[in-house]
Amino acid sequence: MENTKKMEYTEFKESLKNLVQEKSDSDMKVEIVQIIKNNQIKSENLTYKSRDYNLFPSIWLEELYQQYQEYGMDWCVDMAVSILKNVKRIDEDQLMESWESAKGRIIVELIKESWNQELLVEIPYKAFLDLAVIYRLKMWECKSGDVVHTVTNEMMEHWNITEEELYETALTNLQKEEFEIIGLHQVLQDMIEEHIDVEQKGEFHGWAYVFTNRSRIKGAAAMLRTDLLNRFAEAHGSDLFILPSSVHEVILLPAKEDENTAELRRIVRETNEEIVNEEEWLSDEVYYFRRSTGAVELIPE
Template sequence: MTYVQFIEAIEKKIKKEVTEEKRVSIHTNMKNNGVKKRGIMVTEEGINISPTIYLEEYYKQFLCGRTQDAIVKDILELYEKIRFQDSWKDGEKLKEYDRIKDKIVYRVIGRAANQELLREVPYKEYQDLAIVYYVALEVDEYGIASMLVKNEHLKMWKIREEDLYYHACRNTQEIFPCEFMQMKKILEELLGFEEEEGPGEQMYILSNEMRNYGAAALLYPDRLRMAGEVIGENYYILPSSVHEVILVAESEAPEKEELEALVKEMNETQVEEEEVLSNQVYYYDRNSGRLIP
């Protein structure tokens, strides 16, 4: 059974399980870097925003022998956890900028890989990246429900891109607080034991606490300067994904060409296509406070 056939089969089974006021459909979303993903959307009468549940992981479970009925049960349980409640039933909220301006946030994505998307949205250039804007509709332990801000929204709200940037600068670091940790500590969290000291002591991860589109923490005021104070010297920034970047002290880093080759290889072999940020390695100069490509 192909992935498309699997989605269609799951759609039919879910339709049999839900009540009449719920509608089930297959929905395709354009994700980062032009990646198109198909999933199941369940919509309810009176609620105008619904999450899409992507099925790649469930398909892997199916190929390993898990039954479709068990998968459908899991999907319906997940939907009940992440479904929208009363917050956004009033679609009028989204039409008035004053009612949603405190939820405007930004993300950074690669410019070259997102030319089609960038024709439809307001954005600001940053290095070889683009700063794009979202409305953070819901943020909880299950993740983030968001709406991409498009050019048509600017017209509806009668605002400029500069207005979005102003509010996003204020909101993003409040809604998604910064996380700056030594890579050694993160590995210890994952492995469950403390590592001995050695190479890599001066490698850090910069992200947000949810580790979701956390590469945007690059833009947080004074964050790069403060990181430089901790590291104690100039450093390189490796864009490991849209979710985080890696900071490496210059004294511990190989030549920039080697770092760029490493990032390119990781993007091609280890990072999901829709999560790739850039192949460009950046250099932070503490004296000038500049990020240099």
């Protein structure tokens, strides 16, 4: 029978690593690694290492520790072994394949430039207002979302391409990706009103829209689709305010001349602090799509 006394996190992760190692193939080494996520959020993950492969799945240990509190160690070990053993392994040749075979699978993601300086030192990126366009190589698809690998400077050198070529290829692929603009109607209106004083509610629109990709994962790259922004703006006969909801989507508001931009910025920042996980923050600024220029602008404070 499993010991009912719960371990502290430090003891748990070492015990889990050893137990998973016992149930793993002899050529697989189980390790605990530190992963840097969006906005420099660091997490400890459990993963496999092998001299024959260089890309393996990893499991967020803090989340698994929460499951341990409810289900116990045996459940966590079985879950970890199942995940690590039953996913596709990628060797270096597959990862560092030719540019011709890889370029159709380059996708983009938007992150905040100033919040990710440590990450951006290691990878190619292109500045976009206060954001950074980074690149992922789509490895394969699954129900929970695409499995991707961040494009590094080393990979770009191996492919013998320039940063501009990488960027242009990614934008071409972005034009082929499906995006959607979804009316939030009363649901989003209620959420916005939670952050607005009663006397200010009349200043805001009764309609707001979510702009994201079809999977709704890392869909804030929709901001780069100025063709779709322009089509939507023309249909509404107005420019657009763009509020960064998270890395997964942005919110569009048809603009009014007397819009309280300071209030919009306050909503964005309070939403980040009170609702959205820090790892999923996109920005604390407000943007504007102007039909006359066909471009997205950063609204100054």
